Amino acid sequence: MTFxxxxxxxxxxxxxxxxxxxxxxxNDNPLISEKTRKKIQxxxxxxxxxxxxxxxxxxxxxxxxxxxxxxxxxELDQSITDPFVLNIVGVIAEELRIHKYDxxxxxxxxxxxxxxxEYFNMNRADGxxxxxxxxxxxxFDDLINKQHPIVVWGAQSxxxxxxxxxxxxxxxxELATQHLIEQGCQNIVFCGVRSFETGLRFEGYQxxxxxxxxxxxxxxxxxxxxxxxxxxxxxLLKQNKFSFDGIVAASDTIALGMIRALNEQGISIPEQVAxxxxxxxxxxxxxxxxxxxxxxxxxxxxxxxxxxxxxxxAKKPVESIMLDTxxxxxxxxxxxxxxx
Amino acid sequence: MTFxxxxxxxxxxxxxxxxxxxxxxxNDNPLISEKTRKKIQxxxxxxxxxxxxxxxxxxxxxxxxxxxxxxxxxELDQSITDPFVLNIVGVIAEELRIHKYDxxxxxxxxxxxxxxxEYFNMNRADGxxxxxxxxxxxxFDDLINKQHPIVVWGAQSxxxxxxxxxxxxxxxxELATQHLIEQGCQNIVFCGVRSFETGLRFEGYQxxxxxxxxxxxxxxxxxxxxxxxxxxxxxLLKQNKFSFDGIVAASDTIALGMIRALNEQGISIPEQVAxxxxxxxxxxxxxxxxxxxxxxxxxxxxxxxxxxxxxxxAKKPVESIMLDTxxxxxxxxxxxxxxx
DNA sequence: AAACTCCTTGCAATCGATTGCATTTTTACA
DNA sequence: TGTAAAAATGCAATCGATTGCAAGGAGTTT
Numbered sequence: 001m002t003f004x005x006x007x008x009x010x011x012x013x014x015x016x017x018x019x020x021x022x023x024x025x026x027n028d029n030p031l032i033s034e035k036t037r038k039k040i041q042x043x044x045x046x047x048x049x050x051x052x053x054x055x056x057x058x059x060x061x062x063x064x065x066x067x068x069x070x071x072x073x074x075e076l077d078q079s080i081t082d083p084f085v086l087n088i089v090g091v092i093a094e095e096l097r098i099h100k101y102d103x104x105x106x107x108x109x110x111x112x113x114x115x116x117x118e119y120f121n122m123n124r125a126d127g128x129x130x131x132x133x134x135x136x137x138x139x140f141d142d143l144i145n146k147q148h149p150i151v152v153w154g155a156q157s158x159x160x161x162x163x164x165x166x167x168x169x170x171x172x173x174e175l176a177t178q179h180l181i182e183q184g185c186q187n188i189v190f191c192g193v194r195s196f197e198t199g200l201r202f203e204g205y206q207x208x209x210x211x212x213x214x215x216x217x218x219x220x221x222x223x224x225x226x227x228x229x230x231x232x233x234x235x236l237l238k239q240n241k242f243s244f245d246g247i248v249a250a251s252d253t254i255a256l257g258m259i260r261a262l263n264e265q266g267i268s269i270p271e272q273v274a275x276x277x278x279x280x281x282x283x284x285x286x287x288x289x290x291x292x293x294x295x296x297x298x299x300x301x302x303x304x305x306x307x308x309x310x311x312x313x314a315k316k317p318v319e320s321i322m323l324d325t326x327x328x329x330x331x332x333x334x335x336x337x338x339x340x
Numbered sequence: 341m342t343f344x345x346x347x348x349x350x351x352x353x354x355x356x357x358x359x360x361x362x363x364x365x366x367n368d369n370p371l372i373s374e375k376t377r378k379k380i381q382x383x384x385x386x387x388x389x390x391x392x393x394x395x396x397x398x399x400x401x402x403x404x405x406x407x408x409x410x411x412x413x414x415e416l417d418q419s420i421t422d423p424f425v426l427n428i429v430g431v432i433a434e435e436l437r438i439h440k441y442d443x444x445x446x447x448x449x450x451x452x453x454x455x456x457x458e459y460f461n462m463n464r465a466d467g468x469x470x471x472x473x474x475x476x477x478x479x480f481d482d483l484i485n486k487q488h489p490i491v492v493w494g495a496q497s498x499x500x501x502x503x504x505x506x507x508x509x510x511x512x513x514e515l516a517t518q519h520l521i522e523q524g525c526q527n528i529v530f531c532g533v534r535s536f537e538t539g540l541r542f543e544g545y546q547x548x549x550x551x552x553x554x555x556x557x558x559x560x561x562x563x564x565x566x567x568x569x570x571x572x573x574x575x576l577l578k579q580n581k582f583s584f585d586g587i588v589a590a591s592d593t594i595a596l597g598m599i600r601a602l603n604e605q606g607i608s609i610p611e612q613v614a615x616x617x618x619x620x621x622x623x624x625x626x627x628x629x630x631x632x633x634x635x636x637x638x639x640x641x642x643x644x645x646x647x648x649x650x651x652x653x654a655k656k657p658v659e660s661i662m663l664d665t666x667x668x669x670x671x672x673x674x675x676x677x678x679x680x
Numbered sequence: 681a682a683a684c685t686c687c688t689t690g691c692a693a694t695c696g697a698t699t700g701c702a703t704t705t706t707t708a709c710a
Numbered sequence: 711t712g713t714a715a716a717a718a719t720g721c722a723a724t725c726g727a728t729t730g731c732a733a734g735g736a737g738t739t740t
Contacts, residue, residue, distance in 0.1 A: 054463035055696035086426035123394035288628035395726035
């Protein structure tokens, strides 16, 4: 029975060489002769020796880790359980695995004292992918130190100098609204709490309404959860304050919660109220009625985030990316128009 | 302008003490006088000094990290994008953050040579939370080294000697099936590819049918995605091979995909076909018809996984946990029964 | 004031892998 | 065979924080 080979020098002793040789051999360094290399590599494999990553990373001042940071703007912010965010995180994890990076999953309260720098100071991550620009873009921007390799999911703000990857939120808002207008809606409401990203969607929504010379009602403040959307909508309906014939929802979760409430109150979709969601999460195609939505591709988005970050890490110049976005029209918004 | 305080000895120099004193001061070690401690802590705060975690972890042979490992049994295994899994991962991340642990998110192909031991050898994780017992329970069990602090989401297998946390899958299968029987279904089919966990659900389903002396049709092999469920169901319907009046789906994603296909073909739910899903993901309450489901509580589950793991790390004795599970009956399965 | 505590602080080794430079071994060529 | 060049290997320092042990200093007791 051989003894347990725990460290590099254990391995070296076993092979009758020095630690340096063993180290270089395992790293396929050509300084070491082919023969010695093979011998040591075989020995390592036979004894199930695995390099101590902690020691290695420490010595090399690297972490081989990318932190995916989900910033919570408030206690009510449920981003970390939103299907869209979780889905894109899944894509990122898979993508980074291919590039041999570890993924650290972190949720960070925007209130907490520390900035995101700590992940670098503490040598916990080589780079950051950040979600959640939230509603206070300046507070958010302060978190980001442009010296470090960071990519943010979202949109460019006026003064920000970090790299972003996201979709065209203004266009998304426009597309959704235009589509409803084309379906004959006259009184279209925007639903979703204000954040930097939803603000842009709201802007697009306003553009479309102005262009069609339609009235712009106050937006409904709804958090990004089924429950809140359901609650708020039901309340309005019961109070007879729901006078809209079209809804642009800031996310699919919101749209689905609203649909539920509308259905319960016997309001037909899309005839009485047409509705378009946002994100195009995978259930959309499978709800009843199927939910029209603005498609944000999680595969594309996740991969773009990763490749931009890898470029930053490689010191290559990186531009922010705005991915295209498009409307996927389904039953929840498509009226069979009678042309009279 | 003060110079950048990067290391502990930078800080020590600045304070005019030795590195050891600085280290102890920051760790609130009572060996150091109150006065010195406060002084150094203030200095650290003022200069934004953060301990280098990599160095610290290396010295202390800890990682302060829990790896959440999602085992893929095959290329078709989409676990990492399944809403239920992602949701519980979100809960775990939040919970571990409270306990000051970092979360490493890993997806691991069951095929790949290395066992899960590597995460310990390489000092990357202090403990593991593992998802995905898959279909080959022996292959899975081989991955788990009982010497290490590991908690698995799922069920106890015959020979396994690791700690599991999960819900009562047999009971879940039974509940769903009994419910459908009570609703008057005579020909109930089980839908979902075979895995260790779904096998147990299938067992419960069989128990209920046997008890009611009903026929047990062959289960339908469907992967855990909307798309596959939709495709398979549509195919059967078109070939007139869909002769069931009740469906027990192994997951909600499967149920939703099937509902979509049934709807499209004009089959009414629950009148012609009643259906119960599994997991009770949050959309269930908001689909149309609302989906009946077997509730698996992600909050409870996530917290139980974490607390069991923390106990293991603290060398406390830990028993596997089987959480209770229950049926949430909604429109997709509740017929207005006419008692004649 | 000597002797003895007790309280603070510093010295130096340690964790395991990597790497610049020095040293030894091998090869090549005159 | 002698010697230079090339190839292979080893020595020892290094990354930054922690900690057992030693040492310095203040205070107390007889």
